[in-house]
Amino acid sequence: MSLNMDKLMYKLKEQIIERLHLKDLKPENIGDDQPLFVEGIGLDSIDALELIVLLQQEYNIKLSNAEDGPRVFHSVRTIADYITANSGALKVTT
Amino acid sequence: MKVYIRSAGNISPQHSLDTDSFFLSRTTTSNNYFKSVEPDYDSFIDSKMIRRMSRIVKMGVTAAITCLKEAHVEIPAAIVTATAYGCLEDSSSFLRRMIEFDEKLLSPTAFIQSTHNTVGAQIALMLKCHNYNNTIVHRGLSFENALTESILLLKEGTRPVLVGAMDEITDDSQAILSRFGLYRKTDNRMGNIAGEGAAFFLLEKDQGKKSLAILKGLHILYKPESNKAIQHSLLEFLKEKETTLDQIGLILTSHTGNKKMDEQDKELMNSVFRNKVTFPFKSLCGDYPTASGFALWMGSVILKEQMAPFWMEHGPQFPLSNILIHHHSGNSHHSFILISES
Amino acid sequence: MSSHTFVAGMGIVSAIGNGLLANLQSLSNEKAGIGKMKFLQSIHSGELPVGEVKFSNGELAAISGLSSQLPRTALLSSIAAYEALLDAGWDKSFSQRTGFISANTVGGMDKTENFFKLFSKNSAAGKLADVVNHECGAVTELVAGQLGIRHFVSTVSTACSSSANAIFTGARMIRAGMIDYALVGGADALTRFTLNGFNTLMILDKELCKPFDENRHGLNLGEGAAYLLLVSENGLNQLGKKPYALVSGYANANDAFHQTASSPEGTGSYLAMKNALDNAGIQPGEIDYINLHGTGTQNNDIAEGTAIQLLFDQSFPKMSSTKAYTGHTLGASGAVEAVYSILAIQQGIIFPNLRLQTPMKEFPFKPVSGFLRNQKIKSVMSNSFGFGGNCTSLIFSAA
Numbered sequence A: 001m002s003l004n005m006d007k008l009m010y011k012l013k014e015q016i017i018e019r020l021h022l023k024d025l026k027p028e029n030i031g032d033d034q035p036l037f038v039e040g041i042g043l044d045s046i047d048a049l050e051l052i053v054l055l056q057q058e059y060n061i062k063l064s065n066a067e068d069g070p071r072v073f074h075s076v077r078t079i080a081d082y083i084t085a086n087s088g089a090l091k092v093t094t
Numbered sequence B: 001m002k003v004y005i006r007s008a009g010n011i012s013p014q015h016s017l018d019t020d021s022f023f024l025s026r027t028t029t030s031n032n033y034f035k036s037v038e039p040d041y042d043s044f045i046d047s048k049m050i051r052r053m054s055r056i057v058k059m060g061v062t063a064a065i066t067c068l069k070e071a072h073v074e075i076p077a078a079i080v081t082a083t084a085y086g087c088l089e090d091s092s093s094f095l096r097r098m099i100e101f102d103e104k105l106l107s108p109t110a111f112i113q114s115t116h117n118t119v120g121a122q123i124a125l126m127l128k129c130h131n132y133n134n135t136i137v138h139r140g141l142s143f144e145n146a147l148t149e150s151i152l153l154l155k156e157g158t159r160p161v162l163v164g165a166m167d168e169i170t171d172d173s174q175a176i177l178s179r180f181g182l183y184r185k186t187d188n189r190m191g192n193i194a195g196e197g198a199a200f201f202l203l204e205k206d207q208g209k210k211s212l213a214i215l216k217g218l219h220i221l222y223k224p225e226s227n228k229a230i231q232h233s234l235l236e237f238l239k240e241k242e243t244t245l246d247q248i249g250l251i252l253t254s255h256t257g258n259k260k261m262d263e264q265d266k267e268l269m270n271s272v273f274r275n276k277v278t279f280p281f282k283s284l285c286g287d288y289p290t291a292s293g294f295a296l297w298m299g300s301v302i303l304k305e306q307m308a309p310f311w312m313e314h315g316p317q318f319p320l321s322n323i324l325i326h327h328h329s330g331n332s333h334h335s336f337i338l339i340s341e342s
Numbered sequence C: 001m002s003s004h005t006f007v008a009g010m011g012i013v014s015a016i017g018n019g020l021l022a023n024l025q026s027l028s029n030e031k032a033g034i035g036k037m038k039f040l041q042s043i044h045s046g047e048l049p050v051g052e053v054k055f056s057n058g059e060l061a062a063i064s065g066l067s068s069q070l071p072r073t074a075l076l077s078s079i080a081a082y083e084a085l086l087d088a089g090w091d092k093s094f095s096q097r098t099g100f101i102s103a104n105t106v107g108g109m110d111k112t113e114n115f116f117k118l119f120s121k122n123s124a125a126g127k128l129a130d131v132v133n134h135e136c137g138a139v140t141e142l143v144a145g146q147l148g149i150r151h152f153v154s155t156v157s158t159a160c161s162s163s164a165n166a167i168f169t170g171a172r173m174i175r176a177g178m179i180d181y182a183l184v185g186g187a188d189a190l191t192r193f194t195l196n197g198f199n200t201l202m203i204l205d206k207e208l209c210k211p212f213d214e215n216r217h218g219l220n221l222g223e224g225a226a227y228l229l230l231v232s233e234n235g236l237n238q239l240g241k242k243p244y245a246l247v248s249g250y251a252n253a254n255d256a257f258h259q260t261a262s263s264p265e266g267t268g269s270y271l272a273m274k275n276a277l278d279n280a281g282i283q284p285g286e287i288d289y290i291n292l293h294g295t296g297t298q299n300n301d302i303a304e305g306t307a308i309q310l311l312f313d314q315s316f317p318k319m320s321s322t323k324a325y326t327g328h329t330l331g332a333s334g335a336v337e338a339v340y341s342i343l344a345i346q347q348g349i350i351f352p353n354l355r356l357q358t359p360m361k362e363f364p365f366k367p368v369s370g371f372l373r374n375q376k377i378k379s380v381m382s383n384s385f386g387f388g389g390n391c392t393s394l395i396f397s398a399a
Helices: A002-019 A045-059 A066-072 A076-086 B019-024 B055-070 B088-100 B118-127 B139-156 B171-179 B227-240 B259-270 B292-305 C020-028 C057-064 C072-088 C092-097 C109-119 C136-147 C162-175 C192-200 C233-239 C267-280 C298-312 C330-347
Strands: B003-011 B078-082 B132-136 B161-167 B197-204 B213-222 B248-253 B278-280 B322-329 B333-340 C006-014 C098-103 C152-156 C181-188 C224-231 C245-254 C289-291 C318-320 C379-386 C390-397
Touching: A002 A045, A002 A076, A045 A066, A045 A076, A066 A076, B003 B055, B003 B292, B019 B292, B055 B088, B055 B118, B055 B161, B055 B197, B078 B118, B078 B139, B088 B171, B088 C109, B088 C192, B118 B132, B118 B161, B132 B139, B132 C152, B132 C245, B139 B161, B139 B197, B139 B213, B139 B292, B139 B322, B139 B333, B139 C136, B139 C152, B139 C162, B161 B292, B171 C109, B197 B292, B213 B227, B213 B292, B213 C152, B227 B259, B227 B333, B248 B259, B248 B292, B259 B322, B292 B322, B292 B333, C006 C020, C006 C072, C006 C233, C006 C330, C020 C330, C057 C072, C072 C098, C072 C136, C072 C181, C072 C224, C092 C098, C092 C233, C098 C136, C098 C162, C098 C330, C109 C192, C136 C152, C152 C162, C162 C181, C162 C224, C162 C245, C162 C330, C162 C379, C162 C390, C181 C330, C224 C233, C224 C330, C245 C267, C245 C330, C267 C298, C267 C379, C267 C390, C289 C330, C298 C379, C330 C379, C330 C390
Parallel strands: B078 B132, B078 B161, B248 B278, B248 B322, C098 C152, C098 C181, C289 C318, C289 C379
Antiparallel strands: B003 B197, B003 B213, B161 B197, B213 B333, B322 B333, C006 C224, C006 C245, C181 C224, C245 C390, C379 C390
């Protein structure tokens, strides 16, 4: 499980970098628990919306209430937790 | 009131971000489109802001910053932007996804960046400028109408005014506009080519320590009734500006090599412009509705340097006091811009 | 520069009616025009309510005299612009002293959407007639051509503040003595492009919007067109008409905070309102009614309210958002709400902020919740704020 979790978090970091055009960052530069917004990586509300679409497209998970965003998108780990909790059998392809 | 062009910043198919390079060498294209020579934007724009910007936004913001820096102005009293087509790349991208994914799973960034005032807004955001900000989107007269507004703002005491024009070529726009027969076939060296660019100017009421040129007058002509009317209109304009044809040493024309489009110039070429030194500025920047921004920049730097670009054959004589720009886009949008040495 | 700018004519088409009278009637009957999509074809039709103008393109074409193949925005624009000229008694012989400054946000996008359906798969496909009027300026020119105005024609596009900016652009030209007549305003038809765009921002309410309500969940999109004929004193004398109102002040400011969101403290909104008061030479206490931007999003209403609280201190004017009637008509909204603001002055009425149940707890003031008659209204402020931090306030006063 923890191996899967690590893989998932790495994959998420790659996807976040690509989706949000964070070309100065590498997956290694993003801490698992580092806050993604404002004081951390510095993402903003538009990024939050992009992340909602990312979850939907890549993981088929719908975050219908935008107000859950800050909690779910706090860090890569919280996103990974949310994915794990909301999808049945998780398959990570790297 | 005199209107001074204090400084300018220009990204175009020429090496125009650096005036020296523009005077030294000329770029050409064998395609039927002419894209901008773009700098490394990372040295102009913060990495947090640049990541969402499409080409037109990067060109516009960089031209604006360059213009402000040159005049040592941090915050202009007004920002007026002009674009005919707006942010085509982002519009196309959102539209394509919307159709492809049948209105599902769309992401917001392209939509957000697609509004016509994006460049003006991003400049304000970068500068933290809370002042006046407006965007004019009126086809071949977008820039001219923005200039008109800027001059009124100066008269009201709002100064300095940052005014700029920008449009971009995208794969979609090139495919569509080509189908209208606007551009030459690729195997033909003659004829019209698509262009793009972003040109910004800082306008002031006084000369300050230095300025590029004086914007002596602007005359707009929408849907002239005939070629004769264009000519009549020009002569009236010059009379009003107390400038004779003899005092104009260079005329920048909108001549493109496309027979149908150049029809508009014919009357002028055979009469008023006859025996004058003319140069077809769209051969340098391509044809696009806000190309008058490029022409105003080119005229201004020639007046400032009192020198013709080295590559220009049959250039004007110096000292050069006045340059006239005749911009027209399609058959219905004409303008005359008169600039003089400051 | 000190010469007055008068409003001599008005025209409007919106979700609550075609024409001034129909709009006034719906306003006073507290009848909103927002509901299920009928004309716009979208997969969201069952889910997202909108404020549609209740006519098909064919019907709009018949009313406007334009072709039904043209962008819907042009059809709407033509109808409202013509009404404003007719209302003022403007004559074609004045065209050499007339400017037409119109706003819209996506030009002929409805037709471009059709074009792209085919074009996106094959770049040689799609009817060129569907993209020939794509540009915002093309929509303006279609109407300018029909009205016979070509002395000065321009198009403004600053997202949701577009037509408010078109209004002050015309007022400025009259103040400067450049023209005697300025037909100003804007139009926007609903398109799938804008509907889906706003939907990605997750700010569309699935129910009818509730601006300035504690339990608001976003905005409803609308469509429409509205125009004012602004005139100089010369122009007014020539028309021999009693004006509706004066354009007494205006200002534009930028929030410079974020591409789409307003700053929580409403910096841009505050500056626009404050500078418009200065431009009009009046005090906050002299404003009798504010037509709020009031979209119904969390973000807008808190920012706008915070700015109002700061600027008007404890003497809050009556206020309401008429977007609860019409939906947010984007590029048309500044002009639609200018027309309502001027009707408020002329008729001595104030429109309710429909569906207000629980006023926002952050503020000591609350919008008007019932229709008010017999009001003495000297000056009205109309707010329009948009993407890109673009904030505009207009002030109209009794002439």
